[in-house]
Amino acid sequence: MRVYGYARVSSKEQHLDRQITxxxxxxxxxxxxxxEKASGKDFNRPNYAVLRNALLREGDVLVVTSLDRLSRNKVDIKEELEYYRQQNVRIKVLDLPTTLIDLAEGEDWVLDMVNHILIEVLSSIAEQERVTIRKRQEEGIAAAKAKGKKFGRPEIMMPEDFPQQLERVKRQEISAKQLMQELGLKRNTYYRFVHELEQLS
Incomplete structure (x- = not known):
């Protein structure tokens, strides 16, 4: 029997120290x-996939500090726990004391019953937290947009001397491609500027 631990946080800015300790x-x-530093919205996580599919074997134990370290999706948590039950891999959750109890042979049904109730409740809480976090993010973005804040890459502004530079192309002194390279512009940005100037003329 081997004992593995899995520690996860959602972003690179967060720390794993507490869980590892x-x-x-x-x-x-x-x-x-x-x-692992990855979202708990699903199981699309490379390190977890190695642990689940390559390291854990029948009779092993997987320890996590809390159930939501596995996932924040209720359905996914229940399916994953059922998978481990079928593989005879024991899951121990440090903030669920009943999962840590080792009962005598033949008494496992007691542990299964209690854990089932706890997992049902806590997986629902974990999923609700995920929904709440997403809702707050959406509300925050909407509020920022209402104040005029823009998201994504900032739009490239037309250089002040672009009209003069464009005249060089019109006089066939250089090609449009050469001007794009000189100004460090992509093709679509260059022609957006050209179109804007045409609209003004």
Missing amino acids: ALRQFGVEDRNIIE
Whole structure:
């Protein structure tokens, strides 16, 4: 039996220290702690995929600090836990004490029943948190847009001397392609500027 730990945060700016410390204190060896900085909205995570599909074997134990480290999607959590149950991989969740209990042979049904109730409740909470976070993000973006804030790449402004530079192309002193290279403009940006000047004339 091998014991693995999985630690996850959603973004590169967040830290894994607290989770890693908790896993170490529980007895998981550093070499068996899999770290990841990725969203919990689904299981499309490379390090987790290696842990699940290549490392964990029948009889092993997977330890996480909380259920939402696996996922924040209720359906996904339940399906994943069922997968591990079928693979005979034990899941231990540090903030779910009942998942840490080792019962005598034949008493596993007690643990399964209690865990099922807890998982149902906590996976619902985890999913609701994800929905709430997304809603707050959308509201924040909408409020910022209402104040005139723009998102995405800033639009490239026309150089002040572009009309004069364009005259060189019209006089056939240089080609349009050469002017694009001189000004560091992409084709679509160049022709947007040309169109804007034509609209003004």
